[in-house]
């Protein structure tokens with residue numbers, strides 16, 4: 217898949233690490249910044265990734281900030297985006313299977329590199345189960 221990635225200053229180092237990890241899994245990565253640990257505003261980078269996914273340039277998104285929460289709140293303002301903060305493996309799989317989440321957000325101040333890799337792999341490799349969940353995701357779309 218083509219995956220758009222982004223981060224603020226708090227998530228920069230983990231974003232850099234996960235770029236290489238995604239490439240080892242065979243994905244193509246589009247890095248939309250930030251490009252250093254200089255202090256920035258996380259909604260700018262969440263919006264860039266969200267627009268890339270909503271516009272079809274990328275199939276999935278990955279955004280990293282301190283907690284994963286701010287970037288998810290911002291990304292979810294963009295129509296077509298279902299961003300899920302997953303700092304554990306259970307939510308990583310369920311957000312795909314039940315919610316058809318298309319953007320993963322991570323908290324670099326919560327998870328280490330090893331857990332972040334496992335969460336990222338789980339999110340990217342899990343599939344939407346559709347069925348009864350299709351109707352519910354359709355109701356989310358209807359809110360836009």
Ligand code: RB5
Pocket residue numbers: 224226227258281282283284285286287
């Ligand atoms: C930056 O200090 C921090 O607020 C940000 O990375 C994020 O955690 C916001 O939700």
